Amino acid sequence: MSEQTITVTLATEKKAKPDASTLVFGKTFTDHMFMMDYTEGKGWHDAQILPYQPITLDPASVIFHYGQTVFEGMKAYLTKEEKVLLFRPEKNMERLNKSNERLCIPAIDEEFALSALKQLITVDKDWIPTEEGTSLYIRPFIISTQPYLGVAASISYKFMIILSPVGSYYKEGVKPVKIFVENEYVRAVSGGTGSAKTAGNYAASLKAQQIAAEKGYSQVLWLDGVEKKYIEEVGAMNVFFKINGEVVTPVLNGSILEGVTRGSIIELLKHWDIPVTERKITVEEIFEAHKNGELEEAFGTGTAAVISPIGEFFWNEQVIVLNNNETGELAKKLYDTITNIQNGKIEDPFGWTVEV
């Protein structure tokens, strides 16, 4: 399959590029996209780069009814030397196939997908913004296209990659967010799809997110679906706490997404000789640590926001404010180091960046 060639059709008219200062997350798309089809018996075929355009599907397609789909999120950066850098893209392709396995979607050739991604970015290279905090967001995704209303895995799919020049995920930039600890709604449970990057997890999260927003909180902290006491994720990010000098993050338990940023932060902390532990953490423990003056920092991590410091938690009518609602020292250092490795401003001692 790696031998497959990619047909390239260039856009005859190019769209106007947005002003970098007005960029928001995920609303503007580049001139081209990648598309490849899967048909049972034939495998993945017809790989092509073509002008960004709407897709046409039968209204009975499985994606519209049973949500059989997976996706990934990645970023590309343009260095001062005009080099295009990706951040650990092989991890995303690997995870895409793990998600495929859970959702009964045929595996993709990771190497081929990565080469297709690189070719697409090269075609749309002039869309990569270079201003502080900006990047080219990459969204690979697979949708099920068989027109069939029986509940079963589709026999046809589309694998697509679209690109979006983005500013910071949060309009406010890197500043502490207020988090609502969710006691009622559940994002995922062990045995469910929580560790896969699939639509249903996000659909399930919208309601709690909306209620939190009405109360003035920008994200939700998810607890485990069984005992509703263990911390899982925050919004669509992994979460870290610094307690009395030690960094802790929930251990991967089958319902938490294995974030690429999460893994990189754990490696970075170890590299810096800062103690870091993956384990079960109760929300009670976090509030207790705050009471004892030991909760030094908390932050979310993910591709979109990179690091999102947390300034406040609301749980069961109690509010705790962290670090005077200012970005913590560690969160700042992690954000600077990771983004500077990502955009090539500092040396990458881990071999994380991949040049396109």
Added chain:
Amino acid sequence: MSEQTITVTLATEKKAKPDASTLVFGKTFTDHMFMMDYTEGKGWHDAQILPYQPITLDPASVIFHYGQTVFEGMKAYLTKEEKVLLFRPEKNMERLNKSNERLCIPAIDEEFALSALKQLITVDKDWIPTEEGTSLYIRPFIISTQPYLGVAASISYKFMIILSPVGSYYKEGVKPVKIFVENEYVRAVSGGTGSAKTAGNYAASLKAQQIAAEKGYSQVLWLDGVEKKYIEEVGAMNVFFKINGEVVTPVLNGSILEGVTRGSIIELLKHWDIPVTERKITVEEIFEAHKNGELEEAFGTGTAAVISPIGEFFWNEQVIVLNNNETGELAKKLYDTITNIQNGKIEDPFGWTVEV
């Protein structure tokens, strides 16, 4: 909104109708479909009946990434007197709005949607098959169409209704199915989306279904996501057991779908003075009842299959066979009564059927 008019564009060419004897579930669609758009600030608008055709969406549409969508399943029957009957359609429209609420999708006008549905069926009336066990399956669904990669409720939607002439849901017709009790994978959990009719629940179910099929079982029995001991649903159906003369079914707990067929069966049993109880049921209790010779019948219920008798359960390496793997007396009586009410062959003492 009920004042809204529906623009009708008829197909210039009609498709050939399939032979009723070859009909399977959900693979053939009629000549027309209903479509209505929602835009923030404008509400639901542009209601139309138009030729069945592919729909065109931006690849960044929310539906492809975050699965914000809901659906319903209903059936229409043509009586010997050429009357078209629906079965409790107001229940489905009511549930559609309950699902909308959970998924942060704007409510539809139930009355208008029902009148649109009736008009669509009238246009495609000659597609309703009349052979034993056949009907016109109706699939209303709503998809989120805003091209935006931030995780948030969409600001635009499409509400569609498509129609499919169907035979029996199971190729084998009404005969007992073999059920695999699932200990590992979970369909839904309290606080999740299990009681809404939304794509993610079905996507989550595919893997367990595939594993069960490989072992020779046609459906999965889902246990609760917390203790993995209480019975929730079977496949995409509700489940009933007859134990020592009493009928029991899992009580609605927030992660079980409130089936229209389930509710009708409970009413019917009460009408027949057969004891019926909604309560928590462990899988252990079912196996114990079988051991004591008290498990008389088990069956799934849902719009697609109506009643699906269960002939065998596999759980933790134990197998129990019910009623010599034959359709039980009660399942047969329920199936005959409900389908005969649905297709107008017998009187409907409950006012369940609605004429189009």
